[in-house]
Amino acid sequence: MGQPINPAFAATFPPPVMEARRWIADKSFGDDKPLLNLSQAAPVDPPPEGLVRAMAEAMITDASTHLYGPVLGREDLRQELAMQWSGAYGGDIAPEQVAITAGCNQAFTAALSTLAGAGDEVILPLPFYFNHQMWLDMAGIRGVYLPTGDDLLPDPEAAAALITDRTRAIVLITPNNPTGKEYPPALMRAFFELARMRGLALIVDETYRDFHAASGAPHNLFADPDWDDTLIHLYSFSKAYRLTGHRVGAIMASTARLDEVEKFLDTVAICPPQVGQIGALWGMRHLSHWLAGERDEILARRAAAEAGFARLAGWDLLGCGAYFAYVRHPFAAPSDMVAKALVDQAHLLVLPGTMFGPTRQQGGSGQAEATLRIAFANADKAGLDAVVTRLAQVDL
Template sequence: MSDVFRVSRRVQQIRISATKLMPMLAARVGGCVSLGQGVPSFRTPEHIVEAVCRALRDKADAGRYTLQPGMPALREAIAADLAARKGYMVNPDSEVGVTVGAMEALLMALLTVVDRGDEVIIPSPGYASHAEQVLMAEGVPVHVPLRADDWGLDVDAIRAAVTPRTRAVIVCNPGNPTGTVYDDADVRALCELALERNIMLISDETYDYMVYGGGEPLSPASLPEMRRHVIVVNSFSKKYALTGWRVGYCAADAAWMGELLKVHDAAAICAPAVSQYAALAALTGPQDCVDDMRAALSARRNLACARLDAMAPHFDYVQPRGAFYIMARYTFTDAPSDMVARRLLEEGRVITVPGASFGPTGERHLRLSFGMEEAELDEAFDRMAAWTQRVVASGGLGG
């Protein structure tokens, strides 16, 4: 009798991302401080909490399914926000879908756009789950290196990587894990390439609000000629400290949205009603909480960069222009990044994420998140500096 445990090919070829795996390992080690998963330390703003409490008390539908694409009031607020911030005009009834976080929206996009064997270009280093989701869609992730000097978008390299099987390019701007903000000229050049070669752009704009010393980056969706060539994905998680509420959205031309919502229906039916009330309160309420969080993260970025500067020449980095991540290149060992991250976890009690998990260009790097409180940041860098000195003094990591 054959063994019933036969795992599908699509699941066999994917894995839990290191971003989530490292905290799981740290829970077994104990006593760790984190520069790992991108979870800012902020509490959900009080006006959002109060709005949800009122909805739970006063609205009979707060615990029920919503309409499959999301509450009409929330979709209207999302459409108004896209128009105001990006000049991207969408019909809230037919071109916006509320999702279970940006992760579901990304998976919806890939399952809708990608057929078995289709290639999806991912600028590298790129968010680890992008590649896993391409594999889940039975596509082929194609990692194209970012510019080494500034983690900028290398449109010429992307053009060279396009083949007849290329179906899409995933653009994460500002970037996770690099903290880069792509130049508007490069985004425009990528859009021209997409139109020329009939390629879709999946635009992950989760960190669009978090830019240091400048305005939001150019969204491909703001260009009218890109209307049918782009699917926008965004999240309320980081901007409004709603990571645990699991609510995001996708926006696209109505022809695409009708197909995207088929996947949403099969996977989730709808985003949680209570989380949609939270998102509605976030979008329509006061925005000073976002300004306060942005200011705090700017100070934490400066602290993290100063601590890395003090660890030279053992680490170097490109200063992030957005998001809250640094890809720190280590120079004190030739060991692979997964070994370095695990040894730092086990011996130094510091959680980081191995750079290779973000694509081949990420090797010899550790992704560091500076989303936590400054005291925890200082403790993490104290431990990291002490561990690095011990490794250097002992002559390396060994086997």
């Protein structure tokens, strides 16, 4: 009969990026029209040389880098993050309110594991980030969908109507994955007050905060003296310092919450990778000017994407920011079929909206079938011009 499989895992959809890679596994693309892989939101270049040297020297000279470290992360990195975030957000964050994780996905799973169990509910705006939904499915937690219109902004009043006695948290991502939308400070405050009033956690994933178009703090939630009774903040060093393979993320929450998080992290990974933490700390202390340049480059690519889609007939750019353009395609076919056709016709690999929300058959509004996510972080202006040119030639 074979070994049993947890039915919650069996019912969870496969990892979307890995599924998309299978679409190109047996295909070849000529030099005259190479594949443009815009499916994954991750930098492909290595970190700056100074950061790499700092990690390498630590491995050679500091024997502790090869040992287990603190479950909640290295004290020096927790202190630096608390200090810099307190200054940037105008709040009061203590090192004891910071935990380092093996990437931001682990930060999310750790936070959710302390909040909710099987049968509980978590509110997710649509379109959702697929790994968030996957974790809820595997944990037996019901994702309650908060629809958004063409502006892609969630409505706090609509969220309030979805709250039940099983609701444990509301999840927001800003800048958003997959839409690129940056949620206004007033909207963030409205969700914070809603969560506080109803006794819920507000989980804010700010993986892409370093590429926000606005200067200054993107919200004022940390300025609230009791921020940690409601807010759980998630962050990733992967995008800022090109540390995707080293898995370094963070949670900011109450010390009581982190006591519970520690149980999860100790069981899953014991500690976050030491060398990646050393790289993240070196980056925070030495790369502010370099990171500002990275932000400028991403904002330039955002502007190029906006200009390109403005001249592309039939396509609607619904959201653009951070690493993403979220577009409505002009075809009658659903987005999963469109995305596969783009591989063959345009040599473009992008993700369909069906990977970020329910289809009509699953009770959705139709947004999923009509949209595509284009991750443009690894496409320069010439590459984005090529994307627009190729899309203009597609005939489905």
